[in-house]
Amino acid sequence: MIVGQQKDFEEIKKMISSYNRILVLGCQTCVAVSFAGGMREVEILASMIRMDRKMAGQDIEIIEDATLRQCDFEFIDSVENLVDDCDVVLSLACGVGVQALAERYPDKVILPGLNTSFMGLTEKMGVWSERCAGCGNCILDKTGGLCPIARCSKGLLNGPCGGSMDGKCEISSDVDCVWQLIIDRLRALNQLEKLEEIFPIKDWDVSGHGGTRKIIREDLTA
């Protein structure tokens, strides 16, 4: 899932300072699950903005809503009336959602309320961590199901660097050395020999370094 984090309130305030009729639009999918942009967060943020304006003695009108998925045109079409009715849309979706809105409503200013952080999972309530970097060429079969691209600070492919200490990464003792985890897991699975295969230089073209990525499935595009 895409994990997002709400922007600093001061930053949001600045973005919307010249608008008096705002649609705060959440997304009920990934960012709702990561407690950044669901209906609950929409209501909290809207209340904060209202309080802030009230304290400053300024008027504001806020419409609150959330789409099921902001990255699908079909779903954002359903809020057309609300979008038409406001000066600006403050989107609490990920960057994909924000851009989908901007594409669908070319005349409207669309502002991002979130920073789209990473693709990851909920470790436990309130803790999310990155698991996939979307490199376009999955190697998890060779690394015991743990990704060194997303989880090694250096993105190394052939074992740990010299900075791996007591199972931790040299950048911080809070960060696990994923290579330690890979070795531990492969040992437990009795597959340590997998590490004997040397990774060649990785082709980063499919990771976006070769320009914006796009997939076209002929069989589905009628």
Add this chain to the structure above:
Amino acid sequence: MFSKVGSVLVIGGGIAGIQACLDLADSGYFVYLIEKSAFIGGKTAQLDKTYPVNDCPFCIRSDMHMECISHTNIEILTLSEVKDIKGSSGDFEATIIQHPRYVDIDKCTNCGLCAEKCPEEVNSEFNEDLGKRKAVYIDYPEALPSSFVIDRKNCLHFTEEGCNVCKEACIEKAIDFDQKEQNISLNVGSIIFAAGFDSIIPPYYDYDKLPNVITSMEFERINSLNGPYDSHLVRPSDKKEPSNIAWLQCIGSRDIYHNYCSSVCCMYAIKQATLARQSNKMLNATIFFMDMRVCGKDHERYYNRAKDEDNIRFVRSKVHNVFPVPGTDDLLIRYADEHGNIYEEIYNMVVLSLGLEPSHDAVKLARDLGISLDKNNFVETSSFTPVNTSIPGIYVCGAFNAPKDISESIAEASAAACASSLNTVSKAALHEPLEDTGQKPVPAGLTIGGGVTGMVSSLCLADQGYKAYLVEKTDKLGGHALKLRKTFKGEDVKSYVKELIDKVENHPLIDVCLNSEVKHTNGYAGNFSTRIAISTSAETREINHGATIISTGADFLRTNEYLYGKNPRVLNWFHTDKILSEEPNTIEKANTWVFILCVGSREPERPYCSKICCSNALRNALELKKLNPDMEIYVLYRDMRTYGLIEDLYTEARDKGIIFIRYKLDSKPEVEQEQDGELMVRVQDNLLGEDLIIQPDFVTLQTAIIPRNNENLAKLFNVPVDQDGFLKEAHKKFKPVEFTAKGIYLAGLVHYPKPIDETISQAQAAAAKAVTLLSKECISINTEAASIDLKLCVACLTCARICPASALIINGMGKPYIEPQKCFGCGICAVECPVKAISLEHFKNEPILAESKAILVDASLMSDRVC
């Protein structure tokens, strides 16, 4: 054989009486509640806040009162007295006199017009005479039964004849001067005395002459929200805020007239001082005490906080005089410190921490009935049957049994309900109407832990006709009690335990599972399924039961202080018990014996009192002295916590020449082994200010009671553990044997260290609670349960992750489902749901938002007006 009669008479409508009524009524018995005054609630209703939580007890209390008033199985007779009781267990005939209220309860709407018009103003008893009320009055607006009452002694209609002002004012025509005294005859199966206590103001300290010397109950009223001074902490003489207040402890306790400790005064004085400092941060609060007896759960922590954080001053001294300061309303206190230095201090107000005496009316009635009372007029009970009086079929609970606090009174009330129901046959069958789930509770209880607690609970369940499974980890029943010799009253524990084991093993409805441990449990109140693993075989057993009682007990500390484990003559309490029963020669030869108290208790890493060590040490010391009168016995203590009736032991020990030396935490005694192997104890004597050297033959360490590894158990049953590692009950004061999760109860040392009588009453109480559930016609639908709008749900799993009751599960469709019997309506899921798909029946978003918006509008209108 008399046929048993299906109802119970409860005497006293205080907190204990109400609790007993509710448990009985919930189990399907019909109950008559006899209350002397016009309203139920008793002394607890007058209290401001309750220790050790400092929360306002009003909500919980008024819920209980309301439930009691509206229960179909309870008939309340206020303004009533028991005149006579005849008959015997199973068939009593009680004669009740009900005095007229002169107000028709059914008509009175509590509007207050009568009191507004009433010309006669008198002192309000509810406010301890500090405030006024009219001759027609209600104690406080929420008092129940919700009806005014006319006080005949002061009403002008009766005293001067003819006044009809209230009658004319009453729109509902509820005033009825023609009501007459009534004689009511009740046929009941058993009787519970829950008559409570009276407080007697001692003749010293010039209480009646000095207005700013007040009683502790007066302080409660002054500090109360509905008190006489509108909750302003001011003193009576000039209504000025005091800048310093002194609390004097042990007034009417531990004196020549009352050779017992009232148990509750230390804690309530600390509470009052803490609350007083909350309302006035500049206040100097001083508590003059002899021993700080804060033995209950979380009490020590409460004391430490008062001392260390709230800057309340504690002075160890019994104040002998309070003098008026001429020309002012202030008071002069003269006291001597521990070294004999005399000090004088001036206070604006002095609070006398009054002790508890058994209710005087109840003492008279008990005497008439031939119930045995002890020398202090408390009801005489055995430690093994803590709620049984000397007359079969008549039970006792609360402060009429011995001085005790609310939580112990409530546990005893439930215990009395349990015990009394055995004499009462047929249930009244007036069950509360319930929505029919079509599912009957499984008529069985599972008790975990086969010590005294577990055995008593199982027996209570089985005696009431329910199947009782008793799971014990070891290969025999009995637990720690097998090693105990005597209770503080001197009763023989060994023979009691033997008899108890016999009863349990031979009861047809009790299934004892030895060498067994719970591995897994699930289900909900009324229908649990638990898997037991038997260590002697590879088998497991699946048990289906409606209720669970956890009574896994506690352990004792194996200390590494004081040469314990290094020198064979440094003993633990049960070694001492063993020598006492098996080695008379050793005792005869011993010249000197030292007891060290608080070993491992009341330390920074274990900030609680183990409660039973003082009495155990004194009991053993006295036995040693009896066997060998020449032996010198020293008891090294920090505070002598012989609370309640245990004070007797302390007095006797001092009479017998046992020497008490107080030590402080920062100068603990030292135990050394000399070159010749002899023991040497060095302790600082406070009076002399010098070290004393004792060369004892034996040293007994009263080591702390420590929790077992309760974390696993807690996880298994999804119940909380407190900061000391004991299991955490639903409410420290009002729900001592329940958990927030329904259908699971706790009793005994797993809750907190306690002596055997309190353990047994908790065990009975837990069984009583289990029976209120097991006796239901069907498992009730939980109307508090949260519900999920699946159209909005995105299956983020947040609710399932955070639910404290594990009531939320993800079903096969990948959507959450709430098990209504497990959900207790805490609302956490509704708050956390990121898409706002969850709501609570009584707390839907829309009405609450509408309400808060309305409040905001009001507030902004008001602020506009101010501006």
